[in-house]
Amino acid sequence: MTDSEQLHPYVEWIIREARRPVVTDPDARDRVIEAIRVEPLPRRTAVVRRIFAPRVFRLSPVTGALLAAGLVGIGVIAGAVSFNRDGRVAVEQPSVAAKPLPVSDTIVKFVFFAPRAQQVSLVGDFNDWDIAKTPMNRSARGGLWSVTVPLSAGRHVYAFVVDGSSWSADPSAPFAPDDGFGHANSVKLVGRGSSL
Amino acid sequence: MRFRRTPFGAPGSRRVSVRAVRAAVLVFGASVTLRTLRAQETEPDRLARLDANTRFTIHVLMDSAEMAGLPSSALRSIALQGISLKADSKTIVAAVRQELANLRTARTTLGPVEPEELTAAAALLHAGAKPGQLEKFRVRQRGRSDLQAFTIWADLITRGVPSEDASSAITKLWDDGADDATFLSLWNNVQSDILRGLNPGAALQARVRETPGRPPTAKGQPPEGQQENTRSE
Numbered sequence: 001m002t003d004s005e006q007l008h009p010y011v012e013w014i015i016r017e018a019r020r021p022v023v024t025d026p027d028a029r030d031r032v033i034e035a036i037r038v039e040p041l042p043r044r045t046a047v048v049r050r051i052f053a054p055r056v057f058r059l060s061p062v063t064g065a066l067l068a069a070g071l072v073g074i075g076v077i078a079g080a081v082s083f084n085r086d087g088r089v090a091v092e093q094p095s096v097a098a099k100p101l102p103v104s105d106t107i108v109k110f111v112f113f114a115p116r117a118q119q120v121s122l123v124g125d126f127n128d129w130d131i132a133k134t135p136m137n138r139s140a141r142g143g144l145w146s147v148t149v150p151l152s153a154g155r156h157v158y159a160f161v162v163d164g165s166s167w168s169a170d171p172s173a174p175f176a177p178d179d180g181f182g183h184a185n186s187v188k189l190v191g192r193g194s195s196l
Numbered sequence: 197m198r199f200r201r202t203p204f205g206a207p208g209s210r211r212v213s214v215r216a217v218r219a220a221v222l223v224f225g226a227s228v229t230l231r232t233l234r235a236q237e238t239e240p241d242r243l244a245r246l247d248a249n250t251r252f253t254i255h256v257l258m259d260s261a262e263m264a265g266l267p268s269s270a271l272r273s274i275a276l277q278g279i280s281l282k283a284d285s286k287t288i289v290a291a292v293r294q295e296l297a298n299l300r301t302a303r304t305t306l307g308p309v310e311p312e313e314l315t316a317a318a319a320l321l322h323a324g325a326k327p328g329q330l331e332k333f334r335v336r337q338r339g340r341s342d343l344q345a346f347t348i349w350a351d352l353i354t355r356g357v358p359s360e361d362a363s364s365a366i367t368k369l370w371d372d373g374a375d376d377a378t379f380l381s382l383w384n385n386v387q388s389d390i391l392r393g394l395n396p397g398a399a400l401q402a403r404v405r406e407t408p409g410r411p412p413t414a415k416g417q418p419p420e421g422q423q424e425n426t427r428s429e
Contacts, residue, residue, distance in 0.1 A: 058214070066221045073225065125273040128242050129280040155312040155343060157273070157319075167281065174351035174383060177323035179274050180291035181281045184354055187319075187347050189376075 106190050108151045110158070112136065112170065115143025117162045122147050124158030124185075131161050156188045242276050250285040257292050266299045267311035270318065298322050305330045309342075316346035323353040329363040333370065344376040345369070348383045355387070356396040365404045374407070382407055 007015075059067070110122050120136040126149065127133040136145040145160075157176050160168045169175055170186035178184050243251055254275050258268040271292045278288035298318035303309075305327045306317055317330060333342045345366055352362040369378060382403055389399035 063218050063221065066218070066225050069225045069229075070221050073229070123277075123280060125269070125276075129273070129276040130242065131280055155316055155347070174347050175354040176319050176347075177350055177354050179277060179322070180287060180294060181278055181283050183281075185277075187316075187351070189343055189347060 106151050106153060107148050108188060108190060109146060109148045110136070110160075110170070111144060111146045111172070112160045112168070113142075113144055114160075114162050114168075117143065117145065119163060120145040121161045121164075122149065122158060123161055123167075124156055124188075126151055126156055126158070131164060136160075151188070151190045153190050156190060157185045158188060159183070159185045242279055243272070245279050246275070246288070247285060250289060253289050254292055257289075257296050261296055261299065264300065264303070265308075266296070266303060267315060269311075270299065270315045271295055294322065301327050302330070306334055313341065313343055313346070316343050316350070320346045320350040320353075323350040324359045325349065325353065325363060326359070329359075329367070332367050341376075342370070344379045345374075348379045351383060352386065352396070352400060355390055357386075357400050358397050361397045361400055365400050368404065369407060378407060 112120055114120055120138075121131045122134040122136055123129045123131055134147055134149060136147040138145055158170070160170065162168060167183050169184045173186040173188060176185040176187045243254060246254065254271070258271050261268040261271055274291050274295050275288055278291060283291075295318060298321045299314055301321055302314050302317035306313065309317075317333075320330070321327065333345070349362055349366045352366075353359055365382075366379075369382065374382075382400075385403045385406075386396070386399050389403065390396050
């Protein structure tokens with residue numbers, strides 16, 4: 001658009017009005033505030049007034065820290081109850097009584113010879129391969145380590161862990177092939193009744 | 197932030213209530229800390245030790261197994277084994293994937309069998325047996341389990357017996373109607389021979405010749421009382 005162009009009279013009027021300085025009454029703000037002040041507050045009962053009345057609590061830094069820790073704890077518990085550890089929302093599980101209990105009627109004795117070992121553990125699919133769950137006991141003489149565990153009937157894969165790091169298959173049982181971790185395991189086939 | 201006494205209530209009662217609040221907060225905080233520590237100690241699911249991506253992948257593989265009617269516990273067991281061995285995430289996922297593939301092949305080859313037989317067959321495939329070598333075991337006597345045969349077979353391959361030799365030996369004994377005790381006896385003998393320094397393949401062949409058996413049945417015909425695994429999944 002150029003200055004030489006002819007504007008519509010209505011547009012020219014709008015421009016003029018927009019450019020005109022605004023003149024306000026300097027006492028207008030005070031009058032509005034005064035009007036608000038004299039406006040009566042909504043009525044509240046004594047209990048409500050007491051609940052909503054502002055107050056200041058006195059807290060030592062230690063108490064404040066403990067209070068904060070408690071609130072964090074509530075959050076942690078709520079999170080643990082609501083979600084599984086893998087982040088999925090927990091769903092209601094059927095009660096244990098509703099499911100048949102696993103059959104674990106066979107006591108199996110595992111024996112391993114390791115004279116120089118300080119400690120030996122039994123790991124397998126029956127104890128989630130947890131080194132801490134099934135420590136073996138050393139016999140009074142010699143380096144014979146043993147433990148008895150209840151196992152359900154079926155096929156079980158296991159190994160011995162010497163001194164927390166060295167994995168060994170059971171030389172007195174069939175081997176299971178390496179699962180991809182660099183060592184073979186052993187297999188125990190469990191039937192009904194004791195296999196001690 | 198300003199700190200001053202609360203404006204309502206008597207000064208004495210105020211002191212008591214502040215103390216009570218402090219004690220309650222202290223007890224609550226201690227109990228929360230103890231609960232959290234105890235929860236970490238018991239560790240309900242050891243798979244939680246995996247990083248989020250690996251854990252998700254393992255769960256997906258386990259879900260796939262369950263959808264296909266395969267035992268997901270076998271996959272979980274391998275993942276847990278990897279965790280205990282401090283294997284890296286890639287190795288764990290690869291091992292679990294391999295197990296799932298073996299379970300699928302075993303199911304296709306054997307038909308609907310018990311989960312333990314399926315995991316034993318998967319281990320056998322992992323050891324080096326070919327799916328075609330397992331097909332013979334699709335036909336079996338009612339109530340006869342191939343668990344022991346598969347276990348000994350996998351062991352022989354793991355100890356160095358050539359896969360073809362192990363396959364023909366175990367299949368022959370199976371056809372001859374060998375029971376669990378026969379397979380176990382064979383394993384004991386071959387193992388002691390290997391420990392004495394004999395060649396694994398030669399040791400197996402010698403011991404199979406010694407093993408008594410009944411004459412094999414006509415080829416391709418299941419013996420009387422035997423059936424194929426054809427029940428629906």
